[in-house]
Amino acid sequence: MKIETKTVQFTAPLYLESGRILEPYSICYETYGVLNADKSNVILICHALSGSHHAAGVYEGERKAGWWDGLIGEGKAIDTQKYFVISTNVIGSCFGSTSPMSPNYPSQEPYRLKFPVITIKDMVHAQMHLLSELGIYHLRAIVGGSMGGMQALQFGVDYPNLADDIISLASTYATRPWTIAFNKVAVEAIRRDPRFCHGNYEVGAFEEEGLDGLAIGRIAGHISYLSPDSMDDKFGRNYVNNDGLFELFGRYEVERYMEYNTNNFSRIFDPLSYLYIVKAINTFNLSRGYDSLHDAILRIKAKVHLISFSSDYLFFPSEMDHIANMMERNGQEYSYLPVESDYGHDAFLVELDKFESHIKDVLE
Amino acid sequence: MKIETKTVQFTAPLYLESGRILEPYSICYETYGVLNADKSNVILICHALSGSHHAAGVYEGERKAGWWDGLIGEGKAIDTQKYFVISTNVIGSCFGSTSPMSPNYPSQEPYRLKFPVITIKDMVHAQMHLLSELGIYHLRAIVGGSMGGMQALQFGVDYPNLADDIISLASTYATRPWTIAFNKVAVEAIRRDPRFCHGNYEVGAFEEEGLDGLAIGRIAGHISYLSPDSMDDKFGRNYVNNDGLFELFGRYEVERYMEYNTNNFSRIFDPLSYLYIVKAINTFNLSRGYDSLHDAILRIKAKVHLISFSSDYLFFPSEMDHIANMMERNGQEYSYLPVESDYGHDAFLVELDKFESHIKDVLE
Secondary structure, rough: OOOEEEEEOOOOOOOOOOEEEOOOEEEEEEEEEEOOOOOOOEEEEEEOOOOOOOOOOOOOOOOOOOOOOOOOEEOEEEOOOOOEEEEEOOOOOOOOOOOOOOOOOOOOOEEEOOOOOOOHHHHHHHHHHHHHHHOOOEEEEEEEHHHHHHHHHHHHHHHOOEEEEEEEOOOOOOOOHHHHHHHHHHHHHOOOHHHHHOOOOOOOOOOOOOOOOHHHHHHHHHHHHHHHHHHHHOOOOOOOOOHHHOOOOOOOOHHHHHHHHHHHHHHHHOOOHHHHHHHHHHHEEEEOOOOHHHHHHOOOOEEEEEEOOOOOOOHHHHHHHHHHHHHHOOOOOOOEEEOOOOOOOHHHOHHHHHHHHHHHHHHH | EEEOOEEEEEOEEEEEOOEEOOOOEEEEEEEEEEOOOOOOOEEEEOOOOOOOOOOOOOOOOOOOOOOOOOOOOOOOEEEEOOOEEEEOOOOOOOEEEEEEEEOOOOOEEHHHHHHHOOOHHHHHHHHHHHHHHOOOEEEEEEEEEEEHHHHHHHHHHHOOOOEEEEEEEOOOOOOOHHHHHHHHHHHHHHOOHHHHHHHHOOOOOOOOOOOHHHHHHHHHHHHHOOHHHHHHOOOOOOEHHHHHOOOOOEHHHHHHHHHHHHHHHHHHHHHHHHHHHHHHHHHOEEEOOOOOOOHHHOOOOOOEEEEEEEEOOOOOHHHHHHHHHHHHHHHEEEEEEOOOOOOHHHHHHHOHHHHHHHHHHOOO
């Protein structure tokens, strides 16, 4: 399929949870498949921290497919022959939606650190405006993993009549201090990097060299996306070269992996955007704005499908258990698939064969 | 008790595992209690990454006691009325033994990055020379946690007739890529910090301001010393101030904890020393130099006492299980105490009440 990124510009203000206003703002998105006549076949995909609206297909002239291409496409679990899939880019992302590097209207200068704090609730709120703009008032399903799974749950709580099914993978009901601490490495590493210049770096400053602070923070991220066992399998205690053992900076394979991936990432991801999205993850709490988590979850009318991964060291299965137990006690409609996996948090991106048939069943 | 730090200078070379030579070198140590007539009451204490030889008592004019003061002292589990306790400082440490900032004899200039890579085996080897210098050829016991527990096990393998009992807490038989990855955050954050100057910083350069790279790396360290549950208990999702939620750099309590502890640490710990000690931890592998882990462990003649902590996310209880199972199959004398704890890896420093009576029993 040919993939095109579309953007909707909104001139009406977005009222944020903080009380601040974002105006104007825009949202990037992609669609796959065809909208049917009664608009009953729409599936919304929500992305994670480092993701984008490019969830499926391959751009013309590129080789790398979207981040959930194995799951979304013709004949796949989310079948684009049946469904009209909308994949949106969150507010704050550096991949096209309004972000800290967008002009702070009416000035032409980027917001930078003047950009307002965005929450998961705000991201979801903005996406509601996108759906309205597209004339879509009902969703067959909302699907997302990690931060995308937070958005899926937040949609369910804030807009109970929107979707039939909500599928949330490798996610939680509220971010725990463990995860906030992992994010803290990135926050401090970026903040204290002299080339970050307190957010006043030149546009494109890191395209060549990358920002060390972001690369370093991302190492901590990658630890939390893997697991002790997955690292044993993937790297063991192998050295990159023979000098690994007795040279101070001789590297183990796990170290090479961390360097390679994080250096690349720091060339393509904007550090201010990273800080703002991490902040949205840190502040995620499904119960905020409601009397209790119980009250928040009780609002959900969609069928909720929770998928956890046994080796997830970022959002532990026990956090999904907690939501499932609550819905069970409330007599709400839900399913819960605890997947056995050695792939850690990343399993929602790589172990598709362990949950794709479940997603297919949910949608049928 | 009055505490004094002593130093032994060795002029004979220390032959390192790498093939390189350290010459001259010195080791700092402290002793508590009195050596008995037949020298049969000696207990050796080995410290962890951020520790030193100051394990017990309070220095004159100071308030903070040594890092295992709750365990070592008159009437305590390691009773200084009965035992003569020697606590040594590892080679490479910035707290007094020969380290990267020591003069690279015959030059008066510090070694810096010319310092040789030191391994756990080398640390233990150097301590053997210290014991010889003190005229001690037999130990009642060797006790250590984390990197100290590595040393205790390494003593047992390399010098099978040295000690009656070896007590190793919160440790492992070989460092896994998971832990190497946590250390990688510090390695990269230090290396890339411009003020680190590739190791050519001025002596005392970080006493006032601290080195950001070390502070950032230490955040990752602290994550691995705690656990998801201990962070829930200790910090929850509380903000430091009301601005925590909607200010980009508004902080959660877990973030304040990380900042406070790591900034302090980066003022007192030498970054080169940190790199070298972390390297020793990364390269720890009890089986190196032997045909297999089985062969290495089979050499041990001391009774081995393993203590693991259920919530240890740095060296998992399963790693201690592995050693225990091997010794069981070999018919070697050992005991294994798996402690239930929410304190994470740090439990070996804080949950003394859960294992001190066990240590007392072992020694009696």
